[in-house]
Amino acid sequence: MEPVRVLIVDDEHELVSALEERLALRGFVTRGVTDGAAALECLRTTTFDVVLADVKMPGIGGLDLARTINAERPDVPVVLLTGASSPQDAASGSTLGAFDYLVKPVKIDDLARVLCAAARREQP
């Protein structure tokens, strides 16, 4: 079975590096960037199965990023990480084409499961 390729986007550099390592230990192929523009650039040059993006980021935020990816690369699902658990975030996330959203701080096993499901296009 092919490893799932994950692009991690978060403005917190230390969080990105930790998630990269932990997901790698669980068999994911990971790449981390710290802003939306870099993420879009990566997507143009590299193939990813799923994008994990933080909602609140300077510049291009997670929601804008999801909208853009949905338009440019509809084959790549986006999983959003958010600090809030409000229904509005979930609604706007799904409306904009996000596959799912997870509330920080997230458990690594839950994250891995959602990322796998997204990569396989299994509805959560």
Added chain:
Amino acid sequence: MDEAATTRIPGEDPDELISRGRYRKLLLKVVLSVSAVAVLPLLTMSTIAWHQFHQAFRSESTRPMERFVDAGKQSLESFLSERLTALARVTQETPFEELRDSRRLDSLLAGMKLEFGGFVDLGLIDEDGVQVAYAGEYGLAGRSYRDQPWYREVTARGSTVSDVFLGYRNLPHIVLAIQQEYPNGHSAVLRTTIDTDVFHFLVRERAGRRPGQESVCLRCHSLAVQPFGDAFIVNDTGLLQTPSRLYGEALERAPLPSLPADNDPTGLFDATDERGVSVVVAYARIARSPFTLVLVNPRETMQAAWQPLGRELVVFPAISALLILAVIIVGGVYVVRQARETDRRRAALYHKMEYTNKLAAIGRLGAGVAHEINNPLSIITQKAGLLNDLLTMSDELPPREKMLELIDSVLRSAERCGGITHRLLGFAKHMDVQREKINLDVLLREVLGFLEKEASYRSIRIDFAHADDPPPIVSDRGQLQQVFLNIINNAFAAVEDGGRIEIGIARAGADAVAVSIADNGIGIPESQLEQIFDPFFTTKKGAGTGLGLSITWGIVQKLGGQIGVRSTVGEGTCFTVTLPLGEPGQVL
């Protein structure tokens, strides 16, 4: 130009509203103004009424006096005129030779006494002033009258009525004399003496009694002569011509001020006699004589009847005014107490609103803070989780450097969490008013600390710069945090993502400092600028309470400052908060 500016001048402070001194002043104003409206007209009307009644009463009480002296004048003039006429008729109808005959004179005197009365004696005086014939009881034949004043006057004027004088008989009497020119070129003077008792009787007993006229008898206590009053005659030099009950005997000087020098035959004036008694004097000059009839009444006696009415005219309005004043004071106290109670409730409500606004601000911050704190928490979770992974998923221990790096990252993130919660607590704990020395630069940076993440996410540029170190001010930290958080929050709401907010601090004169917060947001229409500080005014439909700027204004005012705003629609808004430097120990 859609630009407008407004500045709120400090005025009503909720705490100042309920200060005791303010209500004392209010009560004083209410009592004085209502009293002026209610009592002054009453007192004015009463004064006018008192004055008019007094005038009317005086007029009523003096009229009988005027009638008395007028009637007396007519009576005396008639008396003297009749006797002068009788004397003239005798001189004209009786030849000179007959008049030289004392027996003839006796006969003429008897006839005159019978016809007119009041005559005492009769004498004929030749051109040398010697009385050549005499009829009467004093034996004055042969006496010379050349040096008598009345003689000089009769030879000059043809007739005379003398003052009362003693003369050769050494008794008070009056002389009436007529000069007669005879065809042979000679002249003679016929003189007669009037009994002063008759004169006195005329004044004291019968004055004014004329056929068909009202009697003015003095013994019946008429209105003319009040009890303790007096009627008498004085001559041109002020000597009593008849005895006075109050002022002495005939030929003594009347202790009264001189009569007016005008030519009015009758008159009335107020005076004080030598006894210090205030009197009303009515007088009438007797024509063709040196006499003036004088009527004197003590003012106090005349006013005795007026006093009860006068008292009523003073006492009733005074009692009414006192009652009205009492009602005004009681009513004023009640109304001012009610106003104070209402203001107290209003102040309490204001404090509650202020507290609620601060809690709401903390609530808004709390949501942001929860969001913000999740990032370091996530780092802690993932770094600790990674360490756990490394320890549990491999048989070998991870390198020491790797573990230290992970632990260090966890510690840094925990410290970051601590910083965020500390900042929130620092804001929340300043609920009560307390004065301290404040560096506005530090305080504004603390406030901006809450908002920098949002600014970062929304790409809002915040320029906070000032040329020099701002002077420290003595003020309330918690209240100022609330003021600037409210204004900067509004600026965040006004600007689009990618907008700009400029914050500056500058000296405003010698004893104040101004903080300006300008944004390039949507701006405020001129029509709304006057309302933005009003309670419950909001443009955030459904999202705002309308209390933020109202409370901000109230706080700035309480801190002794001013808040102003300038705005241009489509270009942005600039709030300027001017704060006094303050003195340590100053009570807020």
